[in-house]
Amino acid sequence: MNTRWLVQLAGVTRYEFFLVWRGKTMLVMVVMLLVMGAIFWGIMNEGVQYARMTVGVEVFPLEIKADMSRTLASMIWGPLCIALVGVLPVLASDMIPKDRQSGVYPLLESTPLPTGVYLLGKLFGLWLSVLSGLLVVMVGVGIIFWRLLDGFDLRPYLEIWGIGAVSLLILNGGLAVLLPCGLSNRRAALILMAAVMGGALFLGGEGVWGYLNPIRAPIVMHYFTGFIPGRPELISHFTGRDVFLSAAAGAAELAVFGALAWGWLRWGFERT
Amino acid sequence: MIEITNLTKTYAGKVHALNGIELEIGSGMFGLVGPNGAGKTTLMRIIAGLLRPTAGSVRVFGHDLASQRGRQEAKALLGYLPQELGFYPNLSGREFLDYMAILKGVTDSRERKQQIGELVELVRLTEVADRRLKTYSGGMKRRIGIAQALLGKPKLLIVDEPTVGLDPEERVRFRNLLSEMAGRCTVILSTHIVEDISHSCSDLAVMDKGRVVFRGAPGDLITQARGHVWTITTKGEQPNGSLAVVSTLQLHDGVSYRVLGQPGALYPSAQAVEPSLEDGYIWLMRRSAGVMA
Numbered sequence: 001m002n003t004r005w006l007v008q009l010a011g012v013t014r015y016e017f018f019l020v021w022r023g024k025t026m027l028v029m030v031v032m033l034l035v036m037g038a039i040f041w042g043i044m045n046e047g048v049q050y051a052r053m054t055v056g057v058e059v060f061p062l063e064i065k066a067d068m069s070r071t072l073a074s075m076i077w078g079p080l081c082i083a084l085v086g087v088l089p090v091l092a093s094d095m096i097p098k099d100r101q102s103g104v105y106p107l108l109e110s111t112p113l114p115t116g117v118y119l120l121g122k123l124f125g126l127w128l129s130v131l132s133g134l135l136v137v138m139v140g141v142g143i144i145f146w147r148l149l150d151g152f153d154l155r156p157y158l159e160i161w162g163i164g165a166v167s168l169l170i171l172n173g174g175l176a177v178l179l180p181c182g183l184s185n186r187r188a189a190l191i192l193m194a195a196v197m198g199g200a201l202f203l204g205g206e207g208v209w210g211y212l213n214p215i216r217a218p219i220v221m222h223y224f225t226g227f228i229p230g231r232p233e234l235i236s237h238f239t240g241r242d243v244f245l246s247a248a249a250g251a252a253e254l255a256v257f258g259a260l261a262w263g264w265l266r267w268g269f270e271r272t
Numbered sequence: 273m274i275e276i277t278n279l280t281k282t283y284a285g286k287v288h289a290l291n292g293i294e295l296e297i298g299s300g301m302f303g304l305v306g307p308n309g310a311g312k313t314t315l316m317r318i319i320a321g322l323l324r325p326t327a328g329s330v331r332v333f334g335h336d337l338a339s340q341r342g343r344q345e346a347k348a349l350l351g352y353l354p355q356e357l358g359f360y361p362n363l364s365g366r367e368f369l370d371y372m373a374i375l376k377g378v379t380d381s382r383e384r385k386q387q388i389g390e391l392v393e394l395v396r397l398t399e400v401a402d403r404r405l406k407t408y409s410g411g412m413k414r415r416i417g418i419a420q421a422l423l424g425k426p427k428l429l430i431v432d433e434p435t436v437g438l439d440p441e442e443r444v445r446f447r448n449l450l451s452e453m454a455g456r457c458t459v460i461l462s463t464h465i466v467e468d469i470s471h472s473c474s475d476l477a478v479m480d481k482g483r484v485v486f487r488g489a490p491g492d493l494i495t496q497a498r499g500h501v502w503t504i505t506t507k508g509e510q511p512n513g514s515l516a517v518v519s520t521l522q523l524h525d526g527v528s529y530r531v532l533g534q535p536g537a538l539y540p541s542a543q544a545v546e547p548s549l550e551d552g553y554i555w556l557m558r559r560s561a562g563v564m565a
Contacts, residue, residue: 003379004377004379007374007377007379008374008375008377010374011370011371011374011375012374012375015360015363015367015371018362018363018367019360019362019363022362023362099358102358102359102360102361103354103356103357103358103359104358104359104360105358106317106322106352106354106358107352107354107357107358107372107420108375109321109322110320110321110322110347110350110352110354111347111350111372111375111376111377112344112345112347112348112375112376112377113375114344266340269321269322269323269324269340269343270324271324
């Protein structure tokens, strides 16, 4: 990459970051997740006080604290999955179509901006903006949980965010940018992504298809049910290996769609 | 230098937008005029590297637009103001210009800042440059569009209907600005407002139905209408159908018409007048349509 491409990439990323944050949907998503954290505090507070009385100590032993930490971490995972599997693909679907619909695309095309840099800038801009929003929620909800238990085991909590949420963000956010890139209408893009995600719900989450399905069942289920201790009937059969395989398959899928999107946009000129 | 050879563009559905265009455009200000649907915007979009011609070739400062590399290199020299301009409503004017400057390859942030400062001053938007674009009026949006076209000190400036939406004072300012730019780079100005051409271009082409029907200096176009422009005053009745009415002026005792054609014996009081560029243009278009001999 030469200097001009790097500056262009940084520029597209920066301004897409601004545009996502100024679009309000992102703000609503972050506030909703923080509110969910507060609601969980309200629900759990009484139980924690009761448990304190039952155990008869003010500060829980470490192993109980670890169990409760995993329970809390898996509670926030539910709303997080809805945000990253349900809302994000729709939120991100118009990132390229909006350029066409608003008439900005001819201006962008008139500059020496390579197609690859444009696509990467769009992806990085989305990932960075959502990541910053998730960071706010992670810290906010983390503080709520910390106060609830007077300190808790951070490892499952950080794993849920660092591996689970980041994987879903990169894979599903990326897919939502790349899949509708040939459309010139925001509504059509939104419908396409809603149809893809809705259709994927009915296609199952087992086997190879389970790894490729944008619902990402191995990741979602591993953290959703697999983290609740003492409830063997809820323990997911998806292991850490499945999470890795699902992320790897999703990354390969993203690379394929990235190449197709790049080809479609690059040879757009030939189709004119 | 822009060299256009045998350029043809046919859209799906067999719509012939351009038909064997041959043009050489040198430095300075070049005017492209013609009615709606003449093919001006298609030609501009091809020169800007946004549209693939069906046949023929375009070279911009030696770069062949048929190749991806040629287009990329030509785009690095280009400033483009499309007819229909789009914006990101949630960016401020200054941010939008910064974004465009980055895409145009102005990599140094201090240089970008300086260029943006100068351009917002030039288009008189300094005071509102930090406001979101969604709060801008139509004229302000047009001016920010003009500013973005001038970013990166382009060698070729393509402006498609640039004065639409500007008030008269702004139009004059913008024409002067384009004339000033023409001293430093090649400017292609496409418009259907003949007045814009007459005040700023020394070289022009008139397009109609995808063909160049005139190429030369504005004076040559005016000369074509000499002896065919008249004023006729009537009590109110319209001049004979064979005459083209260019303008109408209500007087207290009748109506004065500026017409193109030969009034002959029907209007013995008709007075020959000096043609303007607009007269020359209308004369040419009517002749091209076979209405006048």
